[in-house]
Amino acid sequence: MKLRNKTADIVKGIAILLIIFGHSICAHTINYNDNLVFNIIYSFHVPLFFAVAGYFAYGKNDNRWMRKKSFMVLVPFLVFSVLNYIVGYIPGYPGLVWHNLGISLYIEYLFLYNWGLWFLVVLWWCYFWIWNIDNSNSVGQFCGNSDSRSFCFEPYVSRRTFVFWLGAILRIGIMLVIPALFHFGLMFQNVPYKNIFGVSQVPYYFWFFFGGYLVAKNKDFLSKYMYRILGLGAISYMAIMITTNFDGGWTSTEFSSPMVVVACFGWWTLIRITLQAVFGILAIILISKILSRFRIFDVIAYIGTMTLALFILSGRFLSWGFGGGWIDIVTGSIIAFIISYLIIQLVKRIKWADIILFGNYKRTRNE
Numbered sequence: 001m002k003l004r005n006k007t008a009d010i011v012k013g014i015a016i017l018l019i020i021f022g023h024s025i026c027a028h029t030i031n032y033n034d035n036l037v038f039n040i041i042y043s044f045h046v047p048l049f050f051a052v053a054g055y056f057a058y059g060k061n062d063n064r065w066m067r068k069k070s071f072m073v074l075v076p077f078l079v080f081s082v083l084n085y086i087v088g089y090i091p092g093y094p095g096l097v098w099h100n101l102g103i104s105l106y107i108e109y110l111f112l113y114n115w116g117l118w119f120l121v122v123l124w125w126c127y128f129w130i131w132n133i134d135n136s137n138s139v140g141q142f143c144g145n146s147d148s149r150s151f152c153f154e155p156y157v158s159r160r161t162f163v164f165w166l167g168a169i170l171r172i173g174i175m176l177v178i179p180a181l182f183h184f185g186l187m188f189q190n191v192p193y194k195n196i197f198g199v200s201q202v203p204y205y206f207w208f209f210f211g212g213y214l215v216a217k218n219k220d221f222l223s224k225y226m227y228r229i230l231g232l233g234a235i236s237y238m239a240i241m242i243t244t245n246f247d248g249g250w251t252s253t254e255f256s257s258p259m260v261v262v263a264c265f266g267w268w269t270l271i272r273i274t275l276q277a278v279f280g281i282l283a284i285i286l287i288s289k290i291l292s293r294f295r296i297f298d299v300i301a302y303i304g305t306m307t308l309a310l311f312i313l314s315g316r317f318l319s320w321g322f323g324g325g326w327i328d329i330v331t332g333s334i335i336a337f338i339i340s341y342l343i344i345q346l347v348k349r350i351k352w353a354d355i356i357l358f359g360n361y362k363r364t365r366n367e
Helices: 007-029 036-042 045-058 063-087 103-113 116-134 137-144 159-188 204-219 219-243 256-265 267-291 293-321 324-346 350-357
Strands: none
Touching: 007 036, 007 045, 007 159, 007 267, 007 293, 036 045, 045 116, 045 204, 045 267, 063 116, 063 293, 063 350, 116 204, 116 293, 204 219, 204 267, 219 267, 256 267, 293 324, 293 350, 324 350
């Protein structure tokens, strides 16, 4: 059996720990947009997850893979949506008791807002689009061999290359334009949160997913320059964060399509927050590469094997912190992590519960 990618697991472990801590800052701080740690975490944490997911999507995206990924992300979305309704809980809004307001209103707001589960549906869209693109006839013929049914770098431009990229650009263009038009349409209808089933966020996060996919496809070529790229990315991240006064820019893209960001904030905002995310991802990968050399950090790699479940569960317990100020934030993060971890270990012992709650009907490496 092939060993797991330790560096990738550490990347995911760091990312989920940062997400839990960032969400704890949200739960215990009124003006969290002014929090330095919050802005640093939110400048790259979600794009990092999509980049890693895209990296492992390469070479596996046939029909069976798509069915499995759909089950893995959509089943937890639907199950926890029902559970949240039953207990009257909305991630980030502990004061709202939705089962007292009626199920129809809850369903309406669930698909408009997606709340803390939005990551799952956006991830499904990314899987869907890469599966759609990578299984097209033009892609299957690209590069002229059976092992290259995906994007790759060519040293020349041929008719076959042109036809492939034209088809890919048209597909991705459709993915970008439709959500943007949909988003603008809802704005004119005065819908408060223009994000029905995650469509508005897909055009932004897909590019990080696609970037991870391209890195996996060309990893043999990129490995020659790996530390140069990672080092330059880490330095660039610090430079851009310092020059922007550590503005994470997360409010611009959290629930918006790129075209809406441009319309509301301008091109520079979209470019800046995208560069921050890219450079932040490279910095975390560099840190993970270094940590992977020391066995003491294997615990972070282990945490990285359960990121999806931790993401789904942890938000429910963040408000249990105590002590006030930063102590409140830290204790909330620790309590949320410990309780979530214990629930995960219990659920893993019950096969049907693991399937229903986390979509794990079959465990495989690096997933």
